[in-house]
Amino acid sequence: MIQFSNVSKKYDNGTHALKDINLTIDKGEFVFVVGSSGAGKSTFLKLMMREEVPSSGSIIVEDKDLTKMKKREIPKFRRKLGIVFQDFRLIPNMTVFDNVAFAMRVIGTKEKKIRRRVPYVLSLMGLNEKARNYPQELSGGEQQRVALARALANNAEIIIADEPTGNVDPQMSYEIVDLLMRLNEAGTTVIMVTHEHSLVRCFDKRVIILDKGTVVADGGSLIREAATSHINPISEISNEYVVPPEEDYSAYAAQNAAASQTAENSEPVETSEEFIVPGGED
């Protein structure tokens, strides 16, 4: 469970990034966090990852009060999180396998366990064939799937995805959210930050809309639509919601559904049964 209580964050340079945020994200929930740049999305994530501490208020993640957490406890806390970045952050001179294994090695996992776990998470992402490839040989979507595999490698309880679709084409964006969705079905809490409203609209999940450091809307699709229509005109003035141009994701949704019907067993990614126990290896 993630709980923000009266959280405010003011940076030293005077920026008031978040103002009195109150929200709760339950275990196993899937949440979109939407907002234009400068709305406080990245501060929200940084606080949740204990990159920053709030100026006031408290944040509780998995029964741990982040505001009271000691510095040396941070690494252990972060092992519960799986973080996916917009720019993938794959190490160019390591193979796909090593990129995923790297996340396990640096927290001191035994090589024997790594050799079992990495092929497993790669198969979840449908990347078994690419294990020996280097990141630059992969498409953007595949790279992001490697990053996702890496986030899963250490059995993360919470997946935090910071604009995971920012650098991939619309078709792949849809698939990545779909993958996140499947992980969520298997019990992982997923928090995805994005500014692509049209993508969010394709999925019937809770949406938290941030604007100027406050939560302007929080809830299911209906409330979201209302909130979006309220936000959009304002945002168009500041020219933030119109870039990049909105994609019509519904076409991909239909297409993807058809694809998964036909190729159900050939690609392990497509079958949700595979996701029931992402950490079931141990």
Next chain:
Amino acid sequence: MGNIGYLTKEGFRNLRVNKLMTVASITVLFSCLMLIGIAFMLLVNIEAFISGIESENVIMVYAEMDTGEYDYVKLGNDLRALGNEKIASVESIDKDVAYQEILSEMDEQLKNYLGSLNENPLPDAYRVTVKDMSRFEEVVSEIKLLDNIQRVYENSTLARQLEGIRTSVQYISIGMIALLFIVSLFIISNTIKVTMFSRRLEISIMKSVGATNSFIRMPFMVEGIIIGIIAGLLATAAVWGIYEFALGSFTSVLSGFGKEIQIDFLDYAPYLVAAFVGIGIFTGVFGSATSIRKYLKERKFVELED
């Protein structure tokens, strides 16, 4: 810690990836350590030379050339009369015996020539051995008051002159060593900083997946230590070479002063190696620790690009 192997491998990888920087820092550190080594060996030699002279407790007392048998014996008695607590022994050196000794050390031609002269240029002499070194000066001045003395020869004046040099050499060497030490520290920490910057992607990933700071730091420390050890070993070898070379040209000069002092480099080599590797490890650990601490503190893993 089943990860020592992994961490060491990473350290070596850092070195390989930043070849140029590694070579540069090894070279500079090597030069620093070499200078430290030279300063040290110079200090050791001057020290040994001076204490060698100081510990020489012999005073040569040369009688005047025209001193008769009676006066010579009297001089000997006068010397003995200085007292048992000051003088250990007074030994008469017959000028003929002394001359033969000198001749025997000369080469054949010169020996034949001087021998044919049938004349002995040496005065009779006494070799006085001083018992209590702290009263050396006192004994010398007392001897000088006696009659029929042509010359009193002792090394204390030279020793006193060298004393001044020793102090300045000590200060200069220590100052130099300290300065070079700081420079070494700076060089290593700078190399580590560069390496770290080039690996900021990996560091950001490590931080985001929850690697501990000490784990992140370790490969960089290993890198610093390896640089230190390599530079240390090279510097030892270089100092050895330079020392042997210098010894060859200086011993002839120094042998002019009393007994010959030979300091074998190999006697000191273990200390130098230990010190160099120690400096290497110290600078490696602290050089990297400080730069990493600063780096890890300043850099958040979320913002990578700048």
